[in-house]
Amino acid sequence: MDRIPLMPKATAVWLVENTSLTFEQIAEFCGLHVLEVKGIADGDVAHGIKGMDPISSGQLSREEIALAEKEPSHRLKLSEPKVEVPEVKTKRGPRYTPVSRRQDRPNAILWLLKNHPELKDSQVMRLVGTTKPTIIAIKERTHWNSPNLVAQDPVTLGLCSQTDLDNEVKKAARRLERERKAASATEQPKAGTLLPAEESTAAMAGPEPVPEAEAEPEAPMATTLAQEAREAMSAQEEEEETPDADSVFAKLKDLKRDDVPSE
Numbered sequence: 001m002d003r004i005p006l007m008p009k010a011t012a013v014w015l016v017e018n019t020s021l022t023f024e025q026i027a028e029f030c031g032l033h034v035l036e037v038k039g040i041a042d043g044d045v046a047h048g049i050k051g052m053d054p055i056s057s058g059q060l061s062r063e064e065i066a067l068a069e070k071e072p073s074h075r076l077k078l079s080e081p082k083v084e085v086p087e088v089k090t091k092r093g094p095r096y097t098p099v100s101r102r103q104d105r106p107n108a109i110l111w112l113l114k115n116h117p118e119l120k121d122s123q124v125m126r127l128v129g130t131t132k133p134t135i136i137a138i139k140e141r142t143h144w145n146s147p148n149l150v151a152q153d154p155v156t157l158g159l160c161s162q163t164d165l166d167n168e169v170k171k172a173a174r175r176l177e178r179e180r181k182a183a184s185a186t187e188q189p190k191a192g193t194l195l196p197a198e199e200s201t202a203a204m205a206g207p208e209p210v211p212e213a214e215a216e217p218e219a220p221m222a223t224t225l226a227q228e229a230r231e232a233m234s235a236q237e238e239e240e241e242t243p244d245a246d247s248v249f250a251k252l253k254d255l256k257r258d259d260v261p262s263e
Contacts, residue, residue, distance in 0.1 A: 003078050004029070004030060004031035004078075005029070005030060005054055005057075005059045005060075005078060006052075006057065006059065007052050008030040008031050008032060009030070009032070009036075009040075009046050009049055010046075010049055010050060010051055010052035011029075011030055011051075011052050011054050011059070012026050012027075012030040012032055012036075012037055012040055012046070013040055013046055013049050013050070013051035013052075014051030014052055014053055014054065015029075015030075015051075015054070016037065016040050016041050016051075017051055018051070018053075019065055019069060020069050021065070021068055021069060021076075022072050023037040023038050023041070024072075025068055025072065025074070025075070025076060028075060028076070029075070029076040058079055058081065059078055059079055060076065060078070060079060061079055064076060064077060064079070101157060101158060101159060104152065104157045104159065105128050105129070105130050105134075105159065106134070106138060106143060106145060106149050107149055107150050107151060107152040107157070108127075108128045108152055108153070108154035108157055108159050109124060109128060109130060109134065109135055109138050110138055110149050110150075110151045110152075111151035111152050111153055111154065112124050112127065112128070112154065113135075113138065113139060114151050115151075116169055116172070118169075118172040118173065118175075118176055119168060119169070119172050120172065121135050121136075123168045123171070123172065126164075126168070127154060127159070127160045127164060127165060127168060128154050128159045128160060129159070
């Protein structure tokens with residue numbers, strides 16, 4: 001959509017009175033109908049409206065107006081603003097409820113509290129155009145008409161549309177899902193937790209070395225071999241028995257008898 005100047009009728013009045021632009025050019029620039037511009041020129045439209053100079057407000061340049069006056073087919077273009085004004089976003093207020101439907105709001109609030117308890121109070125306020133004290137009173141059954149309240153669908157009552165209700169329910173479901181994930185993340189132990197400095201240093205250093213005073217001295221290899229040889233020799237001497245003299249002479253006599261030939 002093409003931009004139009006501020007105060008389009010006042011701008012059109014000034015252009016009609018101070019320029020030779022065609023009605024079509026002025027109407028297209030100001031976003032008006034050609035007949036409205038013609039009515040301004042005839043004095044039938046915009047009675048009492050003071051013309052606003054678009055040149056002094058920076059919306060048009062003199063060169064642009066001169067070019068359009070020379071060329072009737074030329075379309076006027078708004079000048080680029082020197083100061084960029086941010087767009088003001090108005091906060092959406094509570095939904096307007098007709099007077100004939102206001103007595104149905106407590107029933108609609110009760111229905112929402114029963115069927116969609118996940119909705120926040122602010123969401124219920126947006127849907128049916130009520131106040132927080134009223135919602136709290138219906139929750140706590142302190143509302144002046146609590147015994148007579150009957151839960152009724154706000155869509156059926158015409159207090160909100162089905163699209164609005166579905167959108168609020170989806171928002172509440174996404175919020176509950178985020179809260180559930182956040183709760184599960186806090187309950188699970190964190191992976192990769194760092195150990196204390198003392199434990200990590202001890203694990204890297206390994207087992208503690210045995211003090212030199214407590215360690216057994218290692219014997220040299222030559223000394224060990226000599227010790228083993230002495231033990232073997234002493235064991236062999238213990239095993240061999242010392243020969244008896246009588247047994248030796250007896251053996252000799254037996255040998256001599258064997259040498260003598262028999263007759």
